[in-house]
Structure formats: structure tokens, C-alpha cells
Amino acid sequence: MRLRNPRVQLVIALAVLLIVICGFTYGKVWLKQGKVEPTSVTAPSTIHQDKPNSLEPSTVPTAGTKNENVSTYPTEQVDVVVIGSELEGLYLARAAADEGLKVKILDPHQAFGGQILQSQMLFLDETRDDQGHVLVQGRVKELFDGFRNAKIRKLPEFTSYMNKLVKDIPIESGIVIQEIEQVQTPDNMHKVASLVYSNEKNEKKKVTATYWVENSDYAALISRLGAKRLPGLEKFYGQKEIEYMSAGMMMKFKNVDWKKFNTAFNLLKPEEKSKQFGGGYVSDSFAIGLSGMTKAYHPSNDRVFLRGLNAVNQRDGDVLINALLVYTVDPSKPESIQEAVNLGNKETALILPHFRKTLPGWEHAELGEQPTYPYVREYNHYEMDYVLKPSDLLSGTMFWDNVSIGGYPLDLQGTSANKWGIEMGRPDKYGMPLRSFLLKNYENVIAAGKNVGSSAIAYGSTRIQPNTSLAAESIGVILGQVHGKQKLREITPEEMAKFQQYLSAHYQIKLTGVTAANKISGWNADEIAKLDTGEITYPSYIQTRKKPLTKK
Structure with a gap:
């Protein structure tokens, strides 16, 4: 039977429209991702059942946006x-x-x-x-x-x-x-x-x-x-605050006479190597350890530390070293990353005179290109x-x-x-x-x-x-x-x-x-x-x- 009353027709139309809108809104829920503090875990989002008859995601309005539909992306x-x-x-x-x-x-x-x-x-x-x-x-x-x-x-x-x-x-x-x-x-x-x-x-x-x-x-x-975030090193060390393994700032130097460095080190007797450098190993390509020499360096602040060397001869007088640590760096925070870069590169310039003085073949060494990002070892597990x-x-x-x-x-x-x-x-x-x-x-x-x-x-x-x-x-x-x-x-x-x-x-x-x-x-x-x-x-x-x- 056909309804002739315009008011009834209008009410039915509005009801149908409301059902459709509710169906679209309820059918799929989008998790709006704002800036989240990565050291805490966000709660699981509201989710819908993944069924063959569910609506295509591209047709679903996005929660938290104004007058914007995902289908427009x-x-x-x-x-x-x-x-x-x-x-x-x-x-x-x-x-x-x-x-x-x-x-x-x-x-x-x-x-x-x-x-x-x-x-x-x-x-x-x-x-x-x-x-x-x-x-x-x-x-x-x-x-x-x-x-x-x-x-x-x-x-x-x-x-x-x-x-x-x-x-x-x-x-x-x-x-x-x-x-x-x-x-x-x-x-x-x-x-x-x-x-x-x-x-x-x-x-x-x-x-x-x-x-x-x-x-x-x-x-x-x-x-x-x-x-779920797993316990980190803070539990192992008994710390209250989350802390990750130190980040590293790679140190790059040029004008190093690696042949002289290698030869002079390996002409020393074991006891002399130990006395001058704290032992270690130097070859045509690598220098490992020499922690006695690095211990003799006193960092400018407590956030940085010079450990034993992992140095590689990059050829042509260029040397790269992984040894400079920067503590309490949070890789999820850009400001923490930039602070690490500033601390590390500043300290590298202070370390250079120490290397010139203590390492043979480094007398004329200069700073190379400094990195703009730290070496991040660890984040949340x-x-x-x-x-x-x-x-x-x-x-x-x-x-x-x-x-x-x-x-x-x-x-x-x-x-x-x-x-x-x-x-x-x-x-x-x-x-x-x-x-x-x-x-x-x-x-x-x-x-x-x-x-x-x-x-x-x-x-x-x-x-x-x-x-x-x-x-x-x-x-x-x-x-x-x-x-x-x-x-x-x-x-x-x-x-x-x-x-x-x-x-x-x-x-x-x-x-x-x-x-x-x-x-x-x-x-x-x-x-x-x-x-x-x-x-x-x-x-x-x-x-x-x-x-x-x-x-x-």
C-alpha cells in the first residue's frame, strides 16, 4: 500500500537515514592516533569483527576529524x-x-x-x-x-x-x-x-x-x-626510571697515519702495550680496546663517556670510531636526540687533542664530518x-x-x-x-x-x-x-x-x-x-x- 501522507513519508525517510548513518558509524571504528608518549602503552582501540560483510574501510568516516571522510584520501x-x-x-x-x-x-x-x-x-x-x-x-x-x-x-x-x-x-x-x-x-x-x-x-x-x-x-x-612493554634494563639495575643502553656518537677523523699507528703499536712488547694503552689490538684495518688510553681521558660532563675503541681504518687517512657513549637518551623524543648530537659532537672535539697526544700517527689528525643523528642501541622491548x-x-x-x-x-x-x-x-x-x-x-x-x-x-x-x-x-x-x-x-x-x-x-x-x-x-x-x-x-x-x- 502506498503512503500518501507527506509527514509520514518524511518521518520514514529520516528514520531510514538515521539507521544508515548509525550503521556506518558503528560498523567500523578508527583509532585516532595522536602524539603518544612511547614509554607508556596505549590501550587497545575499539575494534570491530573482521567479517566478509563488513564495510570497506575507505567508506567509513574517521573519528576525530571534521567534515572529512577517509575515502577522500x-x-x-x-x-x-x-x-x-x-x-x-x-x-x-x-x-x-x-x-x-x-x-x-x-x-x-x-x-x-x-x-x-x-x-x-x-x-x-x-x-x-x-x-x-x-x-x-x-x-x-x-x-x-x-x-x-x-x-x-x-x-x-x-x-x-x-x-x-x-x-x-x-x-x-x-x-x-x-x-x-x-x-x-x-x-x-x-x-x-x-x-x-x-x-x-x-x-x-x-x-x-x-x-x-x-x-x-x-x-x-x-x-x-x-x-605490552617488557621490563628493561631499569629492572636489572634497580632503577625507578626507564633507561635504555647508551646511545653512541660516531667519531670521524681525517689525516691519520694509520700505517704509523699500526707499526708503532705492534713494535711494543706486551707489557709496554699494557702500560701505554691498557692493551688492545691494532691491525691494518682495526683498532680494538686500548681502554687504558681512553680511561685517561676525563669527560666534560656525566652524560658522556669514552670507553674502549672500536676503530676502523676507512683508508686515505680517514678513521671512524665507535667508543663515545651518551647516556639517558630517549629515541622517541626529538629533543633528546638533538641533545645527544650536541653533547656527542662537542665531546668529540675535546677528545681529538687527547688522541693527538697519546696515539702515534695521530699527531696531525683533524675532525671529520660529524654525524647528525646518534647510534641508537635500544628502545622499548x-x-x-x-x-x-x-x-x-x-x-x-x-x-x-x-x-x-x-x-x-x-x-x-x-x-x-x-x-x-x-x-x-x-x-x-x-x-x-x-x-x-x-x-x-x-x-x-x-x-x-x-x-x-x-x-x-x-x-x-x-x-x-x-x-x-x-x-x-x-x-x-x-x-x-x-x-x-x-x-x-x-x-x-x-x-x-x-x-x-x-x-x-x-x-x-x-x-x-x-x-x-x-x-x-x-x-x-x-x-x-x-x-x-x-x-x-x-x-x-x-x-x-x-x-x-x-x-x-
């Missing part, structure tokens, strides 16, 4: 979005792209290259096992071989390498994350569906992706999700599906879902509470599982590089570049293999074995059949628990534990 759909341009995550981007996936890099920093290019952290730490065998595998091996052989030592050479690594992968630098859409999956997992970001021109864009990779040095994405512990590393545990074979001492760099830092043990080698790179309770968020799922103590080793670079590359390959078929979390041990075989056959990456020395064999549960919390410092405890009981 230029929208791009890709397979993988990598947040940040640190070296480690770029291997995931490269591998995923090589496997046929569409990858995009969004960098919250103004310039590309992270700690390698912007911090000029060009001294690479190689991983080896107890027998001295190199553990570096995958695409990163080219970089480490070039560094060791003096073919990749200067900034332009690193730049060329990294540009090759991201060839044909689109990159936008200087982005700001504005909004993140989260949905809830039928199995009650969180899922990032899309994000809106602004570029350097303050233009807003939207991107959707199947997987999101956290590859920044201050957890630009994960810190804004409902992720967030809970992944599996959190690596010191006992995993020192026992040489291998996992069914290995994506990397790691190594390196548990090297906790200094903080204001312990300026020299401390070594917590030396593993032979150990496995790193896929689960340690999957953000807990999130279906499609992957951690890369410094964001690895690791306790603060185990992080002393897991953080080293070859370890997480290999993991990232392996994960990138696996993403290509599972694309459109299954989720990373659905991979079974049998399927993982096939992916590991594929990695071995096509990428020369060996993740299975590896055995490692168990350095805590015979330890009881109480000892292992204390090792994992830091109550036991392995290097000192193992000496006490080995001492035979003597009769009185």
Missing part, C-alpha cells in the same frame, strides 16, 4: 608495509619484493638509512661461534665481506649498497602516522587493516596491507598499538609470541621455526647506572624463532631489527645486525611463499621445514641441522631462572660454580 593497497629504513628490515623488504610481493617503505625519519647512513655507524660487528666460524649468512654477508675486505668502508660505499638493496621499492621519508585502523579477527586476534599518514608536504594518504613490519629505532608503529631469554642463548637452543642462527656475547652497553656496561655471557650460537618476530595478539604485525622479541639481557646479543638481518630476510622469503595461502601463525612444523629447505636451496641460508654448545648443561631450574633475571652473571658465576669443594 589517496589510497594504495600493497602486500607489505615496512615502517622505518633501518638496515635489518630492508632485507625483509628486498626478499619479499624478490618473491613477487608489492612492498612499500614508510620512514618516519626525514632521511633514509637509519643507523648506517644517518648515524654513520659504519663499524660492523661480525658474529662467530666458539670455533671462530663466521655465522653471517644471507644477503647481509655481501656487506660484511665487503667491510672485512676494506671494499665497503666509507659512507658513499654503504650508501651505494643500501640503495641497491631497496632498488625499485617505493620509499616515502618524513611521514607521520595519523590514524591506524584495527579490526578484530574471528579468533579474537587484533589486526592492523590500514593506516593514514601525512607526508612531508602535509598531504594525507592511506595505505592498506596484508602485513606491517616495525623497522624503526623507536617503535613508531608498535608503540601506538595495544602492545615489546612482547612477541616468544621472548628470547639468556638461557635460550647460552644453551644453544634451536627452534623448529628458526629464521636465523645467531651469535655474539650478551653485551649490555653502559647506562648511567653502570657506565662501562657488563657482559652477561658468551653463547656458542643459537636459534632465533619466527615467533620472536610476531607481535603477540596481533595477526599481521612483524618486528624487525632492534624490535626483536627479547628480554633486556638477552638483547645484548640478539640486537647484533647479522642476527636480525638474516631473520628479516628469511621472513621476507616466507611471506612470499605463504602469500594468499595461509597466515604466518598457521605454519606447522612440517611446513616450516619445507620453507627452511627452500631458503637453503634458493638463498643458501642454513637454518636446520645446526648444533651448538650448551653452556648451562647440568644447571638446575633455580640457576636458570636466576640467569634469566640477571641475578646470575654468567662469566663470574661459572668460575665459582666450577671450583671443586675443598675439605676443611
